[in-house]
Amino acid sequence: MQDDRRRRLVAGHVVLPLIGRTHEIDGWWMTVDRHDSLGLAVRGSHELDVESLMADLLSPGDCFLDIGANIGWSALQGARAVGRSGLVVALEPEIDNFELLAHNVRANVASNVVPLRVAAGRASGWRTLALDTDNAGGHSMVRPVDRGRGQRVLVVAAGDLCSLLGVVPRVIKIDVEGAEPEVVAGLGPLMGAQPLDVVLEFAPERLRRLGTRPQSFLDHLRDTFRSVQRVVPSPEPYALEPVHSLSDLERRLDGRPYTHLLCRWGA
Secondary structure, three states: OHHHHHHHHHHHHHHHHHHOOEEEEOOEEEEOOOOOOOOHHHHOOOOHHHHHHHHHHOOOOOEEEEEOOOOOHHHHHHHHHHOOOOEEEEEOOOHHHHHHHHHHHHHOOOOOEEEEOOEEEOOOEEEEEEOOOOOOOOOEOOOOOOOOOEEEEEEEEHHHHHHHHOOOOOEEEEOOOOOHHHHHHOOHHHOOOOOEEEEEEEOHHHHHHOOOOHHHHHHHHHHHOOEEEEEEOOOOOOEEEEOOOHHHHHHHOOOOOOEEEEEEEOO
16 A cells, blocks of 8 residues: 555656656557556556456447446446447546546547446435545545545436446446445346346455445355456466455455455356
């Protein structure tokens, strides 16, 4: 965590002033936030294992729902995978991130991406999003607001939103800084006859700090989905491991704060 904070400080105060915030990365023109929180301008990728998995899960014509879309990197990668016959719905509630998301979609003429400034949760309503001034990827719906640093945002249940839009996602990606259990609780209407793959961030210690028992959330995922597997970056570009227990999963984190889980519904 300290290494990530140090990288963002160096990027924001040293690197970006020299090289600028807009770069062509993997064929996309991306304008990053002022700290390059995803590390795109410096590394040229973000979570390559998850990027590769998403490319394998998505096919032309699919619908991809990106929850916690940030500045649009995963949404644009998804747009490439689903093609012009497919659709990407990208949800991002924080205003600065959303403006960059919308800008990056326009800059790349990604007409199959629909950016929406909403958050996903258990039910619809207005909530306060706690802001992380150091990390544009660290805003959270479930963390207490620090010194008034918050934004009122509209929250919708993802299943209800998809019903309203008339879309059926084939793949959902969830990265919402500890609010993953609430988002999963709002997916109900999407658990139908069609297969659904959900890729989500799982951070046991963060869940504990925010008052959620990671064991309870993991049990809920295993009870709800046909299978739950851990995404690992080795051998490259990624591999899938079974999740035997929470203790085994935490032991395999090797000091990292989070991992990603692939949760599969249906055939």
